[in-house]
Amino acid sequence: MKGRGNHYSYNYSKALSEMARIANSTQPLKKILKVIAKSTTKALKAAGCSIMLLNSHREYLSHISAYGLSDLFLRKGSIQAHKSLPEVLEGKVVAISDASKDKRVQYPEVAGAEKITSILGVPIIQREEVIGEIRVYTHEPHRFSEADKNFLLATANISAMVLERDQTYPMLEVSLKEQTVSEQVPPLLPRPAIFAHPSEEEFVKLLDFYRIEWLYEPRSFPLEWEGGKITEMFTPDFYLPELDLFVELTTLKQSLITEKNRKLRHLKELYPEINIKLLNKSDYLKLLAKYGYGPLGQAKVKGVSRILFSHNQIRRKVRALAKQISHDYEGGQLVLIGILKGVVCFLTDLMQHLSIPITVDFMAISYYSGDREPIVKITKDLDESITGRDVLMVEDIVDTGMTLNYVLNHLRAHNPASLRVCTLLDKKIRRLIDISIDYTGFEIPDEFVVGYGLDYRGEYRNLPFIGVLSPEAFEREEG
Numbered sequence: 001m002k003g004r005g006n007h008y009s010y011n012y013s014k015a016l017s018e019m020a021r022i023a024n025s026t027q028p029l030k031k032i033l034k035v036i037a038k039s040t041t042k043a044l045k046a047a048g049c050s051i052m053l054l055n056s057h058r059e060y061l062s063h064i065s066a067y068g069l070s071d072l073f074l075r076k077g078s079i080q081a082h083k084s085l086p087e088v089l090e091g092k093v094v095a096i097s098d099a100s101k102d103k104r105v106q107y108p109e110v111a112g113a114e115k116i117t118s119i120l121g122v123p124i125i126q127r128e129e130v131i132g133e134i135r136v137y138t139h140e141p142h143r144f145s146e147a148d149k150n151f152l153l154a155t156a157n158i159s160a161m162v163l164e165r166d167q168t169y170p171m172l173e174v175s176l177k178e179q180t181v182s183e184q185v186p187p188l189l190p191r192p193a194i195f196a197h198p199s200e201e202e203f204v205k206l207l208d209f210y211r212i213e214w215l216y217e218p219r220s221f222p223l224e225w226e227g228g229k230i231t232e233m234f235t236p237d238f239y240l241p242e243l244d245l246f247v248e249l250t251t252l253k254q255s256l257i258t259e260k261n262r263k264l265r266h267l268k269e270l271y272p273e274i275n276i277k278l279l280n281k282s283d284y285l286k287l288l289a290k291y292g293y294g295p296l297g298q299a300k301v302k303g304v305s306r307i308l309f310s311h312n313q314i315r316r317k318v319r320a321l322a323k324q325i326s327h328d329y330e331g332g333q334l335v336l337i338g339i340l341k342g343v344v345c346f347l348t349d350l351m352q353h354l355s356i357p358i359t360v361d362f363m364a365i366s367y368y369s370g371d372r373e374p375i376v377k378i379t380k381d382l383d384e385s386i387t388g389r390d391v392l393m394v395e396d397i398v399d400t401g402m403t404l405n406y407v408l409n410h411l412r413a414h415n416p417a418s419l420r421v422c423t424l425l426d427k428k429i430r431r432l433i434d435i436s437i438d439y440t441g442f443e444i445p446d447e448f449v450v451g452y453g454l455d456y457r458g459e460y461r462n463l464p465f466i467g468v469l470s471p472e473a474f475e476r477e478e479g
């Protein structure tokens, strides 16, 4: 790179044609990405290159391929997207001349140990969205030229096309097909299916099913040294950021389990602050239960085909709603009204996060067939008067809007000072009566959902997440 003028264009065109050739081949994704990383490193006469993808919540970056970098550098820990060269994720090109002094480098000491001085990072953009980035590292201090930047952007574009085309992203396809309201349900971003063992892939499917965030092999822990050189390392299979937990899966071979146990004991001695678990198949099912999916005890809830919102997603949403409501009613008092029974989980969680004084009242209604047509009837009315008070009607789900319309008319007749509506779920697509909703948790597709208070014929209310009832469950009932 230093003062060799014409060589650059030669290097670039050679590297680009090499990358285009491999990208257009039938080689596996892993191989293609490796060639891209290598050609990029060589063309830029750099020390190394890494290709990274963002995780589903766009919080972390994971290396999916690299060249010229040590395992310890690549597995230095989770790379937080907002801490490590954050501007790249806004679509910008970032050039760092001295990694030891730049705040945008998340692990400066590891970069130092790797003798990295300058870094160039560019976004990988797919359909106008940043999905990851490519970074190039040099040992010598370097000022990256416009030509260097343009070349790396071309590399990123080739990578984006390869990743898009690759068929090893079934999870993305499934999630896009199944989830029609993708802006409400964060879609699972493409993740490289470059797992060392099929059990890891299986574990990932399970984590994705429950929408538990994961990172694959983000960190290596040195275990043994000889004369300053690392002679033994341990790289746990997964890191689950929400649980701050490393997970190592075991195969069924006892000999391997014993060896892993030894390494794990050693790791715990050296890194007592690290939370790590060695899991066999039945263990990881227990882990899921501990995480909040207690009633399961098995991989899938009978009758639930997929999880729409995890316990954590609901919790976050409820907190956000409560914050907004507390802000809007600041200095006032509020009467919360819920209709039994579906709203119990939502209402009790919501009120615990409200910072304004409140009272709570419940109504119960029943739908029953009158002489000519089905009618809705109030079977339990309010205990307290709402006249002249600020009222918030809290609903679990609004579907056609008929129930809510009926109840709102009933409440308006009592002349409250104000009357607003908050619903956790909104099946807007099915609306028959146009009702204005002031606070909505999630908009959901036209599917029958259960859990977190919502039932199907009295069942499933106790599930700590919201899931879609499987067609078999209907058939079982009806058949």
Ligand code: IMP
Pocket (backbone or CB within 6 Å): 342, 396, 397, 398, 399, 400, 401, 402, 403, 404, 447, 448, 449, 450, 454, 455, 456
């Ligand atoms: P609406 O009167 O059509 O708006 O229906 C609202 C009521 O229907 C809710 O309070 C629920 O009791 C029930 N409901 C509608 N959709 C679902 C669902 O997907 N799961 C469970 N209950 C539902």
